[in-house]
Amino acid sequence: MQAKAKQWLLVLPALALLAAVLLVPLGRSLKLSVAGGSLEHYKSLFTDGVTLTVLARTAATAAVVTLIAVLLGYPYAYLMTRVEPRLRGLLMVIVLVPFWTSVMARNFAWVIILQRGGPVNSFFRLFGWDLVLYQSVAGVAIAMSQVLLPFMVLPLFSALSGIDRRLLLAARGLGSHPVRAFWKVYWPLSRGGVVAGLILVFTLSLGFYVTPALVGAPQQSLVAQLLGQRTTQLLDFEGAGALGMLVLVVTLALVAWANRLGGTISAIGLVAAAPAKGARS
Amino acid sequence: MVSTRTRLFPVLSAGLAVAVLAGCGGGEQVSSDPNAKVTLTFTAYGGAGQDAMIKIYQQPYTVTHANVSFVNTSPPDLSQVKAQVMSKSVKWDLVSVAPAAATQNCGTLFEELDLSSVDPSSLVPGTIGKCYIGNFINANPIAYRTDAFPDPAKAPKTVEDFFDLRKFPGKRGMLTNLQNGILEYPLLADGVAPNQLFPLDIDRSLKKLDTIRDNTLFAPNVGALQQAVGAKQVDMFILPDSRLVPLMNDGTKVTMVWDKTVAAINGFAIPKGSPHKAAAQEFIKTLAGPEQVAGISEALGTAPVNKAAKPDLSDNAKKVEVYGPANTGETVLQDIDWYAKNFDQATTKLSNWLVG
Numbered sequence: 361m362q363a364k365a366k367q368w369l370l371v372l373p374a375l376a377l378l379a380a381v382l383l384v385p386l387g388r389s390l391k392l393s394v395a396g397g398s399l400e401h402y403k404s405l406f407t408d409g410v411t412l413t414v415l416a417r418t419a420a421t422a423a424v425v426t427l428i429a430v431l432l433g434y435p436y437a438y439l440m441t442r443v444e445p446r447l448r449g450l451l452m453v454i455v456l457v458p459f460w461t462s463v464m465a466r467n468f469a470w471v472i473i474l475q476r477g478g479p480v481n482s483f484f485r486l487f488g489w490d491l492v493l494y495q496s497v498a499g500v501a502i503a504m505s506q507v508l509l510p511f512m513v514l515p516l517f518s519a520l521s522g523i524d525r526r527l528l529l530a531a532r533g534l535g536s537h538p539v540r541a542f543w544k545v546y547w548p549l550s551r552g553g554v555v556a557g558l559i560l561v562f563t564l565s566l567g568f569y570v571t572p573a574l575v576g577a578p579q580q581s582l583v584a585q586l587l588g589q590r591t592t593q594l595l596d597f598e599g600a601g602a603l604g605m606l607v608l609v610v611t612l613a614l615v616a617w618a619n620r621l622g623g624t625i626s627a628i629g630l631v632a633a634a635p636a637k638g639a640r641s
Numbered sequence: 642m643v644s645t646r647t648r649l650f651p652v653l654s655a656g657l658a659v660a661v662l663a664g665c666g667g668g669e670q671v672s673s674d675p676n677a678k679v680t681l682t683f684t685a686y687g688g689a690g691q692d693a694m695i696k697i698y699q700q701p702y703t704v705t706h707a708n709v710s711f712v713n714t715s716p717p718d719l720s721q722v723k724a725q726v727m728s729k730s731v732k733w734d735l736v737s738v739a740p741a742a743a744t745q746n747c748g749t750l751f752e753e754l755d756l757s758s759v760d761p762s763s764l765v766p767g768t769i770g771k772c773y774i775g776n777f778i779n780a781n782p783i784a785y786r787t788d789a790f791p792d793p794a795k796a797p798k799t800v801e802d803f804f805d806l807r808k809f810p811g812k813r814g815m816l817t818n819l820q821n822g823i824l825e826y827p828l829l830a831d832g833v834a835p836n837q838l839f840p841l842d843i844d845r846s847l848k849k850l851d852t853i854r855d856n857t858l859f860a861p862n863v864g865a866l867q868q869a870v871g872a873k874q875v876d877m878f879i880l881p882d883s884r885l886v887p888l889m890n891d892g893t894k895v896t897m898v899w900d901k902t903v904a905a906i907n908g909f910a911i912p913k914g915s916p917h918k919a920a921a922q923e924f925i926k927t928l929a930g931p932e933q934v935a936g937i938s939e940a941l942g943t944a945p946v947n948k949a950a951k952p953d954l955s956d957n958a959k960k961v962e963v964y965g966p967a968n969t970g971e972t973v974l975q976d977i978d979w980y981a982k983n984f985d986q987a988t989t990k991l992s993n994w995l996v997g
Contacts, residue, residue: 408993409993409997410993410996410997413997414996414997475872475874476873476874477872477873494874495858573861577858577859578817578859578861578995578996579854579855579859579995579996581995581996585996586996589992589996591720592718592719592720593719593720593988593992594985594988594989594992595720595723597720597723
């Protein structure tokens with residue numbers, strides 16, 4: 361009992377911080393959104409003809425970003441488990457570089473790459489196609505995929521490096537084709553990591569602000585831009601609070617649903633365990 | 642171990658109490674003594690504009706008023722003013738604001754001003770409001786990059802041309818800020834006479850904007866559009882005079898289309914509950930003075946709100962001088978009263994159109 365209480369004491373500073381900077385503002389936001397006991401601000405989210413469009417666009421963008429991230433991240437994380445430690449370290453650094461670069465620098469770099477006259481536009485012009493990805497949803501999705509790739513690779517790597525490769529050998533020894541062995545043995549074991557990565561990347565994509573604001577266009581706003589606009593331009597704190605709550609509820613529901621998909625391995629638990637496992641392998 | 646805990650909690654709670662007190666406390670004491678030392682927090686859009694304001698508004702003022710000093714911050718988000726007023730911890734004393742926004746929120750977000758000592762006879766109408774004072778006029782002429790339309794005979798010449806993608810293909814650039822003519826120009830291009838513009842037919846304006854929506858870069862702030870012009874991302878654009886001058890100074894060749902030009906007064910206001918209201922009120926009166934107005938026009942290329950101001954303009958500033966010989970067309974000044982009454986409606990409609 362005593363020991364337990366002492367352990368809780370260790371969490372106290374973090375809890376106090378969370379309460380002060382997260383829970384209290386969140387509560388105030390909630391209170392504002394139902395000011396006067398009316399759900400009018402929530403109702404107008406569904407009737408203003410704009411919010412649902414933007415939410416759908418955001419979800420579609422987040423889905424594309426997540427798909428790109430898992431397609432790029434899975435082979436990358438797999439390779440990381442197969443190479444010698446020194447090369448693995450290098451691969452890790454490469455994937456972490458976006459983490460260490462300033463958000464603004466990274467996004468402005470994407471603006472320069474994607475804008476008219478930039479390398480991407482010049483490349484497509486060689487084939488007579490004047491494609492400008494700057495200020496387009498496609499450009500935003502590409503930039504976000506790069507920014508969010510580490511959130512896919514890290515949980516995946518931690519899951520994949522925990523898989524006992526002798527199981528694959530056993531499958532081969534019993535006469536299985538390599539593809540079948542991968543699909544029947546390796547893939548199910550990696551599923552927890554995949555789900556963890558999917559949840560992380562998808563939920564972060566839902567709330568992304570800087571990339572769509574800098575690389576995207578107002579005509580193709582995502583939900584974070586809509587939130588920013590409602591607070592800073594319309595001064596509609598109540599409506600913004602309602603929108604924020606809606607996004608939060610949607611996100612939490614998705615996390616809960618995806619967490620169950622992850623099967624026996626809890627996706628969130630896996631993320632929490634990531635550094636320990638990574639260090640052991 | 643119990644002793645540690647009992648010692649730890651008071652320390653923690655004391656720390657928390659200090660933090661809370663520091664967050665709530667107003668700081669210095671409010672004094673009615675006009676010679677008491679005050680530090681005014683001055684909030685504008687940053688960049689070269691605010692640097693000029695420091696030099697032209699603040700520095701001379703601190704010489705004549707030794708007890709006054711300034712702290713500068715940016716940007717002057719209206720939502721910040723609202724948040725400060727709502728939380729009863731107003732930190733800003735002077736804030737750059739659209740006169741319509743100041744008028745709309747007069748007495749709620751902004752202090753009513755006593756400007757009875759300012760002589761309005763030499764001021765452009767609309768310079769003085771109940772809750773703001775105008776400091777300059779931003780004209781937003783239609784302009785194009787000269788290299789995008791190199792043949793003057795085939796270059797755009799009218800407001801209609803800005804909306805004519807067939808005759809004048811090319812990327813457009815516009816600011817989403819209501820002060821920069823985003824609702825007026827479509828109506829002017831649609832055949833509405835300048836003196837018939839107000840009350841604005843917002844729906845008609847947005848319908849006209851629809852025709853160029855896919856070919857237009859809508860910039861949320863002037864810096865972004867100025868940068869886009871410099872980087873050749875847009876060919877034809879509507880940008881305030883004060884941003885055209887630095888572009889030209891940096892070597893970007895720009896030609897103005899002087900047909901009908903929308904201009905708007907910029908102003909300053911005092912947030913409701915400013916801790917140094919009296920001192921701010923004294924200072925704000927000086928902003929429309931002839932020297933200040935002339936100085937700002939020279940520095941930024943904006944048009945003066947005070948007809949007694951005699952700015953000595955640079956060659957590039959003369960090219961965008963909306964009340965000067967360069968402007969061979971008409972000038973439309975935005976109707977502050979209409980915007981004050983319809984600001985929310987116009988903003989909501991425009992925002993919904995934009996993101997939809």
